[in-house]
Amino acid sequence: MAVAVKIPVTLRPATGGESEVQVDGATVGEVLDALFERYGELRERISDEGGSLRRFVNVFVAGEDIRFLEGLDTPVADGSELTILPAVAGG
């Protein structure tokens, strides 16, 4: 299933400047794995050694923070949008 992943400016050097990348996957975890497969450098930027998201990374599916959903197990529908953003904004 194709999902559009929106890449934050901070990570665009690792995607050759792409701001949006189409990958396949049925869950957030699968989508991120497919993304890391294509752009290896991204893995250590946003994941820790244990495979969890780093604590200052926020991931949204259709605008909702995945921590309100099922985390990395959150299902993603075909054609939906996954957004990766830094957590340190605001306040």
Add this chain to the structure above:
Amino acid sequence: MAAEKLKCKECGTEYPLEALYVCERCFGPLEVAYDHSRLGERSALRRRIQAGREDIWRYADFLPPAGPPPGPGNREIPLAGLPVGWTPLVRADRLGEALGLRNVYVKNDAANPTHSFKDRVVAVASARARELGFATLACASTGNLGNAVAAQAAAIGLPSFVFVPADLEEQKILATGVYGTNLVEVRGNYDEVNRLCTELSYEHDDWAFVNINMRPYYAEGSKTVAFEIAEQLDWELPDRIVAPIASGSLFTKIARGFEEWLDLNLLEGRLPVMNGAQATGCSPVAAAFEAGADFCQPVKPDTIAKSLAIGNPADGPYALDLARRTGGAIDAVSDDQIRDGIVLLAQTTGIFTETAGGVTTAVLKTLAERGDIDPDERVVLVITGDGLKTLDAVRGSFAQRQIDPTLESFEAAAAREPLIAQALA
């Protein structure tokens, strides 16, 4: 100027002093690092600070602007913009008495140009933004920041964009729009506004979002609360600070300010015990503190303390660490306690605060009742905003009477409704 570089708080990677806020390596927050080696010895430095302007720029040596500084030693350079800070530190004996404490002070940051501490952070962020060549200011706001950005932009003559949740208090909407900003009400909560603005900052990279791409500079402005408290206490540290937590930026930067001055030997002693205050309806940091966690699970806010309604606090992990390492705590109080806190502060100090100050006052009361505070401790309550911003919170909290202009009418009304005749407890 002593600001030297940006440094990641997580992994230590260094960056130049530009419009950056996220570490490229680990996504951690960037913070301004200083070289204070040329500041000189204590008494000379204290004198220099004391001879400075009566606003935050008396602390220019400890703030980010890198170019010709608006501040001590450069008083001839005209400073555009609103003068902010240097707010009163008020001894609050009657509040202390009500709580069984003998040494309570209120740092009244409602006494800023737009009536909240946000004027401090905006002054610093906008000064740096202009140095970096930005010609538009913007922010994601729970209300007070919008007031401050709109006013500062008007003062320095820049266009601005203020994004707020659409359900904000009317007072805050009106007090922002009047400055001629582009006010955008977003149908969503603050965390959604913040996400939108982060994405917008990619599309409009010529805008200075004060709390996004300017955030390292912005956050530094909150250190001036600590500097002022220390100076107003005649270069001494308080024993304890009670301050509100929304993102955790103010809370952690107050401590940072004290730490910088301790490192420079401008102050002696130890970092105050740091107590954070949240509303139960939005208490991700207090909940994490209670659970012993070192990160915050985000929440959907539901509280009258809208200026603290950040469900996904950026500096949550650092606030938790700070409260723990100073022997403090992070507590949450209900909406009813918040209303009571506003009334308690008003009726014992004459200071009318908004809901965030009600949160902070109610947490001070909780700590006093719990026996966490020694009666002789010097405690500073940080009041961040003005009560006129959240008038609904006090509606119905006191008796109102209307009479005809006759003596009889007054006496009849007084008989119906007991008058407050005794000195307040």
